[in-house]
Amino acid sequence: NAVQRRQDHLLRWSLEKLNFHNWSFDQGSAYLGCFIDNAARDLPKVVNAGVKANSHYCIKLCKRAGYKYAGLQYASYCTCGNSYGSLGRVSNKQCKMTCKGDRREKCGGRWRNSIYSTGLKTRKVSTPGLKYLGCFADKATRDLRREAPRGHMSVPKCYRFCRKHKYKFFGVQYGNHCFCGNHYGRFGIRPNTECRMQCSGDKTTYCGGVWRNKIFTTGLLAKAK
Structure with missing residues (x-):
């Protein structure tokens, strides 16, 4: 009868919805x-x-x-x-x-x-002393003067390079750039929304933007050599 058909329809709808969400959570x-x-x-x-x-x-x-x-x-x-x-x-x-x-x-x-x-897994990397400071503007004269070699950039990769060379701060920019320095911020701070280009070497994280450095500490106080 009509009531039974309606109940069957609701049951199928509920099961389909449940199965869909179970697929997502799985x-x-x-x-x-x-x-x-x-x-x-x-x-x-x-x-x-x-x-x-x-x-x-x-x-x-x-x-x-x-x-x-x-x-x-x-x-x-x-x-x-x-x-x-x-x-x-x-x-x-x-x-x-x-x-x-x-x-x-x-x-x-x-x-x-x-x-x-989304369930995307990220690999944890040891980065002692790392602290995010914000999104900062950059120019051709560069806020952070030392540049690392480009290619497959990520926050941990830039951190390791700048820490190895004894810099206090590092910034990732334009998805593929890494800069180091002992001072930062002379061109001003910008909204975090301007530092949201995916890192070329780790698409689960952001590496700054166009003329925008996403700047962090390395945890070091020593001057660069």
Whole structure:
């Protein structure tokens, strides 16, 4: 009868939804909450997924691109990044737009991201004394004067080079550059959103931006030799 058919339909829908989420969690992903976004972007990579937009698609997209977090926004957009929450968290009720790729799911809202971890694993590297100081402007005359050889750059790689050469500070820039120095900041500090180019040697982390140094301490106090 009609009631039985309705119950069967609801059961199949529930099982499909459960199986979908189990697939996601088996891959190491998890829902993290509803978060605010704006034009500067909490998660910097934005893709209009259109009718494909759902959590499965966006998580897979961001993970393949080397990002640790995936967001769904305004029913049809995927956003990817390696950090999230810079603009604050809000109630899940503000992430209630139906996904264009799966009407059973919610894909954020207007300037609201439904954020998931992608399950991407990162290898921990020992970096004693390392501390992030901020995103700073650079110019052709260079804020940090010593440059390391370029190629497959990462924060730990730049840290090791500058620490080996006895510098107190180091900065990564434009995804592939590493600079060392004992002073920094003469061109001013900038928002962290301007230091979000993926490192060429580790796409799970950021290595500055265009004329932007992401600067850290090496933990050393000695002068460079």
